[in-house]
Amino acid sequence: MGNPMKIRASVKDGVTEVKVLMQHEMETGLRKEADGTLVPAWFITEVKAQHQGRTVLEAQYGQSISKNPYLLFRFKGGAVGEKVTVTWMDNKGDTRTDEAAIAA
Amino acid sequence: MNRDIDLERRKALKTGGGIGLMALFGALGLLQPGKAFAEWNKTAFSSKSMDEALAALGVEKPDNSDAIKLTVPEIAENGSVVPVTVACTLANVQQISIFVDKNPNVLAANFTFPQGTEGIVTTRVKMGQTANVVALVKADGKFYRAAREVKVTAGGCGG
Numbered sequence: 001m002g003n004p005m006k007i008r009a010s011v012k013d014g015v016t017e018v019k020v021l022m023q024h025e026m027e028t029g030l031r032k033e034a035d036g037t038l039v040p041a042w043f044i045t046e047v048k049a050q051h052q053g054r055t056v057l058e059a060q061y062g063q064s065i066s067k068n069p070y071l072l073f074r075f076k077g078g079a080v081g082e083k084v085t086v087t088w089m090d091n092k093g094d095t096r097t098d099e100a101a102i103a104a
Numbered sequence: 105m106n107r108d109i110d111l112e113r114r115k116a117l118k119t120g121g122g123i124g125l126m127a128l129f130g131a132l133g134l135l136q137p138g139k140a141f142a143e144w145n146k147t148a149f150s151s152k153s154m155d156e157a158l159a160a161l162g163v164e165k166p167d168n169s170d171a172i173k174l175t176v177p178e179i180a181e182n183g184s185v186v187p188v189t190v191a192c193t194l195a196n197v198q199q200i201s202i203f204v205d206k207n208p209n210v211l212a213a214n215f216t217f218p219q220g221t222e223g224i225v226t227t228r229v230k231m232g233q234t235a236n237v238v239a240l241v242k243a244d245g246k247f248y249r250a251a252r253e254v255k256v257t258a259g260g261c262g263g
Contacts, residue, residue: 045144062149063214064229066185072226
C-alpha cells in the first residue's frame with residue numbers, strides 16, 4: 001500500500017492551494033546496481049486529486065519524475081475543514097490514498 | 105462505471121498470485137464511482153525524442169508563448185531533483201505537459217486540469233545531463249510551449 005503522503009491544503013481568497021509529498025522510489029528501470037544488474041522500473045504512473053468527491057487534478061507520471069514526488073496545484077473554491085483526497089497508482093498496480101482537511 | 109470495470113480487469117491482468125490478489129482486493133475498496141484513473145499513455149511516456157512525444161500526444165508544432173511562465177533553476181547541482189513550476193496566464197488551461205529533451209524518456213509528466221483548477225503546477229524532475237525543460241500547455245483547445253535550459257553539474261541517473 002506504499003507509505004503515507006504528506007498533504008497540506010490551505011484556502012486563501014477563494015483559492016485552495018494543495019501541496020503533496022508522495023513517498024515513492026521512482027526507479028527509472030535504467031539504473032544499475034554495483035554488480036551491473038538492472039534495477040527494474042518502479043514508479044508512480046497516475047495521480048488523482050479530489051475535493052469533496054470532485055476531481056480537481058489528474059496527472060500521469062513518467063520515469064523522469066524525482067524520487068518522493070512533490071506536487072503543488074491550486075483550484076478555485078474549497079472551505080476550511082473540507083477534505084482533499086489524493087490517490088496514486090504505480091506501474092506495479094499498487095495504490096495509496098490519503099486525505100487532508102483544508103486549513104485557513 | 106465502465107472505467108471502473110476496465111481498471112479492475114487491468115489490475116487483475118497485472119497482478120497474480122496471493123499477494124497480487126490481496127492488492128486487488130485492497131484496490132477494489134478504493135474503487136468508488138469517479139475514482140478510476142485515465143489510461144496511462146505508454147507511447148508518449150516511452151518516447152525517446154520531443155518529436156516522437158509530441159506525435160504520441162497528438163500535438164502539431166505548438167507556438168511559443170510568453171503567457172507561460174516556466175520556472176527552473178539555471179544551474180542544477182543535483183540533477184536528480186530539479187524543481188519545475190509551470191504557471192500560465194492563458195484562459196481555460198486544460199493540460200500541462202513537462203518534458204526534459206535529453207532524458208532517455210523525454211516526457212516527465214502530463215497534468216489534466218478540470219474546470220476551476222488554476223493553470224499552475226509544481227513538480228520535481230530528474231535530469232541526466234544539461235538539457236531543455238519544455239512546458240507544453242493546452243488552453244482553449246490550442247497548444248503552446250515554453251522552454252528553458254537547465255545546466256546540470258551532476259546527473260540524476262545512476263547517481
